[in-house]
Amino acid sequence: MKLKRTLAVMAIACAYAGAAMAGVVRDDEGTVYKPTGKGWGQIDLEKTQELHGASMKARRSTNLTLQGGPVMTAPKNVYYIWYGTWDSPSQALLTNLAQHIGGSPYFNINTTYYNSAGTHVQNSVTYAGSTTNSGTLGKSLSDANIETIVSNAITSGALPSDANGIYFVLTDKSTTATSGFCTQYCGWHTNASIGGKDIKYAFIGDAETQCPSACGATSPSPNNLPGADSMASIISHEMEESTTDPDGNAWYSTSSGNENGDMCAWNFGTTSTASNGAAYNQTFGTTKYLIQQNWEIATTQHCAQHYP
Numbered sequence: 001m002k003l004k005r006t007l008a009v010m011a012i013a014c015a016y017a018g019a020a021m022a023g024v025v026r027d028d029e030g031t032v033y034k035p036t037g038k039g040w041g042q043i044d045l046e047k048t049q050e051l052h053g054a055s056m057k058a059r060r061s062t063n064l065t066l067q068g069g070p071v072m073t074a075p076k077n078v079y080y081i082w083y084g085t086w087d088s089p090s091q092a093l094l095t096n097l098a099q100h101i102g103g104s105p106y107f108n109i110n111t112t113y114y115n116s117a118g119t120h121v122q123n124s125v126t127y128a129g130s131t132t133n134s135g136t137l138g139k140s141l142s143d144a145n146i147e148t149i150v151s152n153a154i155t156s157g158a159l160p161s162d163a164n165g166i167y168f169v170l171t172d173k174s175t176t177a178t179s180g181f182c183t184q185y186c187g188w189h190t191n192a193s194i195g196g197k198d199i200k201y202a203f204i205g206d207a208e209t210q211c212p213s214a215c216g217a218t219s220p221s222p223n224n225l226p227g228a229d230s231m232a233s234i235i236s237h238e239m240e241e242s243t244t245d246p247d248g249n250a251w252y253s254t255s256s257g258n259e260n261g262d263m264c265a266w267n268f269g270t271t272s273t274a275s276n277g278a279a280y281n282q283t284f285g286t287t288k289y290l291i292q293q294n295w296e297i298a299t300t301q302h303c304a305q306h307y308p
């Protein structure tokens with residue numbers, strides 16, 4: 001996930017890549033990147049060395065290419081973990097998104113992606129359940145804390161253990177994530193082995209009071225819920241990245257580490273105006289949302305609002 005402020009994120013990306021691999025010139029033509037899930041790439045030393053080998057032909061691509069890892073082609077189940085204190089309208093808005101994004105022309109963009117066997121992603125997402133966490137790990141969550149929240153929800157039986165699941169840790173307005181919420185990202189996705197299964201999960205923060213300019217919680221918003229309205233776009237971003245690059249080794253750009261959601265971050269395409277004056281571009285169920293576009297790869301790769 002990327003911040004709204006492109007210049008800020010470019011500076012951060014440079015700093016991160018430099019720190020991660022001092023001595024390698026950033027973005028020279030012979031450097032290969034892989035995703036971090038947080039919206040910036042890190043240098044893929046193994047592939048960079050392959051590229052530098054005389055026998056290797058160029059493997060660095062601006063477009064997304066399949067790097068061989070798994071893709072979530074099967075029907076997917078979405079689980080929400082409500083962390084902290086939530087209001088019912090915000091919960092209803094985000095639940096409605098998860099209930100209706102599957103089968104939509106928007107999510108159908110992901111069906112242009114396939115795994116190494118040529119099996120395409122199915123346009124099927126089910127909202128399969130939720131649980132709450134009142135805030136047992138405090139208001140400043142490390143990446144490890146966020147994994148613990150997911151792990152506890154599964155091992156306690158509050159949510160099922162599901163390799164076709166995507167678990168979203170949705171934090172309230174007063175909770176932050178210490179690895180860079182508001183300064184380096186608005187959300188991210190990753191995977192971990194939990195209970196012997198490859199569990200895909202994501203973090204999405206509520207930026208309404210913490211960083212509306214960085215993470216898009218602007219007013220008016222389609223449902224007069226600036227925090228949740230903006231989280232809807234970021235949930236969609238992380239959902240499509242989890243689908244096409246669940247373990248960080250499938251579909252991404254080797255020249256940047258960008259995944260499909262990153263390619264169209266903060267790019268909404270054509271919008272309409274709701275009665276309250278807010279821009280929107282998608283309707284799920286009967287509710288309006290402003291959702292970033294996604295990267296379609298059927299023919300010429302590009303951002304799209306729907307497929308076909």
Ligand SMILES: [Zn+2]
Nearest residue numbers: 001039261262
């Ligand atoms: Zn992303």
